Amino acid sequence: MALVVNRPKLSLAERCYLPSLLAGLAITWKHLKRAIFNKGIVTMQYPEEKWDANMPDWYRGAPTLVVDENGREKCVSCQLCEFICPPRAITIKPMEIPENDKWRKVEKRPEEFDIDMARCIYCGLCEEVCPEEAIFLRKDYSITGLNRAEMVHDKKTLYKLGGVMKGLVFKWNELK
Amino acid sequence: MDTSLIIHFLTIPWVFLLWTTALKSFIFLNIVIIVVSVTVFAERKVSAFIQDRIGPNRVGIPLTLLGAKKDSFFWGLGQMVADPIKLLTKENFVPAGVNKFYFWLAPKLVMIPPILILAVLPFGSTLFGISMTICSLNIGILYIFAIASLSVYGITLAGWASNSKFPFIGGIRSSSQMISYELSLGLSIVPVFMICGSLNLNEIVDWQVTNGWLISPYWPKGLSVASLLHPSDVIHALIAGISIQRLLLWFPLLVSFIIFTVSIFAETNRLPFDLPEAEQELVGGYHTEYASMNFALFFLGEYAAMFAGSGAIVSIFLGGWSLPFIPDGSHGFLWGLVNILAFFAKVSLLLLFFIWVRWTLPRFRYDQLMKLGWLGFFPIALGNIFVTAVILALVHH
Numbered sequence: 001m002a003l004v005v006n007r008p009k010l011s012l013a014e015r016c017y018l019p020s021l022l023a024g025l026a027i028t029w030k031h032l033k034r035a036i037f038n039k040g041i042v043t044m045q046y047p048e049e050k051w052d053a054n055m056p057d058w059y060r061g062a063p064t065l066v067v068d069e070n071g072r073e074k075c076v077s078c079q080l081c082e083f084i085c086p087p088r089a090i091t092i093k094p095m096e097i098p099e100n101d102k103w104r105k106v107e108k109r110p111e112e113f114d115i116d117m118a119r120c121i122y123c124g125l126c127e128e129v130c131p132e133e134a135i136f137l138r139k140d141y142s143i144t145g146l147n148r149a150e151m152v153h154d155k156k157t158l159y160k161l162g163g164v165m166k167g168l169v170f171k172w173n174e175l176k
Numbered sequence: 177m178d179t180s181l182i183i184h185f186l187t188i189p190w191v192f193l194l195w196t197t198a199l200k201s202f203i204f205l206n207i208v209i210i211v212v213s214v215t216v217f218a219e220r221k222v223s224a225f226i227q228d229r230i231g232p233n234r235v236g237i238p239l240t241l242l243g244a245k246k247d248s249f250f251w252g253l254g255q256m257v258a259d260p261i262k263l264l265t266k267e268n269f270v271p272a273g274v275n276k277f278y279f280w281l282a283p284k285l286v287m288i289p290p291i292l293i294l295a296v297l298p299f300g301s302t303l304f305g306i307s308m309t310i311c312s313l314n315i316g317i318l319y320i321f322a323i324a325s326l327s328v329y330g331i332t333l334a335g336w337a338s339n340s341k342f343p344f345i346g347g348i349r350s351s352s353q354m355i356s357y358e359l360s361l362g363l364s365i366v367p368v369f370m371i372c373g374s375l376n377l378n379e380i381v382d383w384q385v386t387n388g389w390l391i392s393p394y395w396p397k398g399l400s401v402a403s404l405l406h407p408s409d410v411i412h413a414l415i416a417g418i419s420i421q422r423l424l425l426w427f428p429l430l431v432s433f434i435i436f437t438v439s440i441f442a443e444t445n446r447l448p449f450d451l452p453e454a455e456q457e458l459v460g461g462y463h464t465e466y467a468s469m470n471f472a473l474f475f476l477g478e479y480a481a482m483f484a485g486s487g488a489i490v491s492i493f494l495g496g497w498s499l500p501f502i503p504d505g506s507h508g509f510l511w512g513l514v515n516i517l518a519f520f521a522k523v524s525l526l527l528l529f530f531i532w533v534r535w536t537l538p539r540f541r542y543d544q545l546m547k548l549g550w551l552g553f554f555p556i557a558l559g560n561i562f563v564t565a566v567i568l569a570l571v572h573h
Contacts, residue, residue: 025532028226042229045230
């Protein structure tokens with residue numbers, strides 16, 4: 001049996017719009033009055049007020065390089081992140097670790113490590129692909145610059161943003 | 177040159193008329209442009225408040241650049257200056273394939289009619305004995321209708337000359353909408369002529385000064401600040417104000433007022449009648465293809481039309497420049513200023529109402545719009561004329 005949906009019978013007041021218009025105006029007036037006295041406003045004024053405290057742990061912000069507890073830079077410049085990076089934002093120039101260095105046995109470290117933040121898409125593939133747990137996406141999201149050159153994060157900036165990461169696998173210990 | 181000679185020259189009647197009119201026009205036009213830019217700011221601010229937001233509050237004076245500790249924001253009032261600067265300095269992009277002549281002509285055709293309407297609005301009583309109407313026209317309201325219907329050309333031409341589908345639909349909608357609502361606009365005002373017996377806006381306002389605003393059913397005649405001291409005068413005025421004819425006329429006048437106001441909304445393309453520019457359906461409607469100052473002219477035109485429409489509503493129904501107990505400009509130049517302020521205050525309140533309505537009501541569907549205009553307002557306005565005629569003919573007291 002076919003289902004019959006009856007059209008609601010509208011009363012004259014409903015058909016001539018005016019009562020519902022007035023009801024609507026009353027509602028917006030209430031909001032206007034409340035907002036004028038600075039109550040009930042939901043806007044967060046961005047640079048002054050931030051949502052940082054409520055940011056989830058898995059938030060993917062700017063990629064950064066980290067050092068471990070011993071002060072060794074974790075990156076061994078295998079360049080896997082450079083090759084997987086979809087927008088090709090990462091450029092690494094590897095170098096050999098000098099003979100007299102404490103971490104000579106690691107053999108390689110980056111001489112230059114540039115991430116072009118104008119290209120970075122914050123996908124996190126670099127973090128995922130890194131075999132040394134050296135690159136992490138941290139919570140910095142407000143990356144700004146006045147020109148393209150300023151948008152490139154060099155090695156120094158990346159380590160400054162990354163800082164020390166504790167509790168990672170200590171791969172290059174005394175035994176190895 | 178001798179100063180007395182200059183004064184003598186300036187007081188020759190036609191020269192006097194010329195320079196006072198030019199001065200009045202200049203000042204009134206500038207005030208209106210300022211009011212328009214304030215209205216644009218108020219629109220953004222009120223819409224923000226209604227939606228529980230803050231609205232523009234950043235543009236101010238960058239005092240930190242000059243060495244101060246904090247910037248001064250002034251509640252974002254700098255936005256009123258920043259908006260025109262932005263629009264003036266943007267590239268005036270003209271797409272390929274438009275009909276260049278009409279494309280450039282259309283924004284001017286939208287801007288000019290509302291400004292022409294300002295000429296007949298009595299924005300004050302008198303100042304130093306000079307009437308505060310730029311042009312006291314005997315066919316004032318007919319002039320308003322004639323000029324207001326010209327603004328449809330601008331919008332339709334803009335839609336057509338843009339050579340693009342969305343502006344075209346917007347232009348077509350606009351023409352049908354404005355023509356439909358002009359009908360009820362014109363008819364709704366006929367009861368006012370029958371009561372006031374004049375088409376001159378000055379005379380309509382003068383009638384309201386003596387007999388009370390047209391939307392009020394009761395008006396204590398001759399009550400002034402001076403008579404408040406004498407209780408007998410007050411009682412006399414209160415009794416003299418009661419008139420059965422006036423009470424009966426209140427109903428048709430209220431209907432006239434509602435139809436006229438709603439039609440003004442439709443004429444100025446304001447929500448809930450903003451079908452010509454319906455953002456959600458037509459991108460930007462008739463001004464989709466316009467940029468920078470050409471677009472700003474449409475914008476200014478819309479808000480100037482709002483001002484002109486509000487001015488017409490105030491002059492016809494809300495007593496124009498008059499306020500109860502406030503004498504007109506012939507009692508001193510301060511009262512003349514108060515009258516001018518009263519007019520602008522009333523218009524501002526109406527503009528606020530325009531904005532308030534815009535952020536409350538959803539847009540009409542096209543068929544609903546036509547139905548409301550042709551099956552709702554048109555017959556009601558027509559019937560209203562007969563009701564008024566019957567009341568005027570049968571009830572004399």
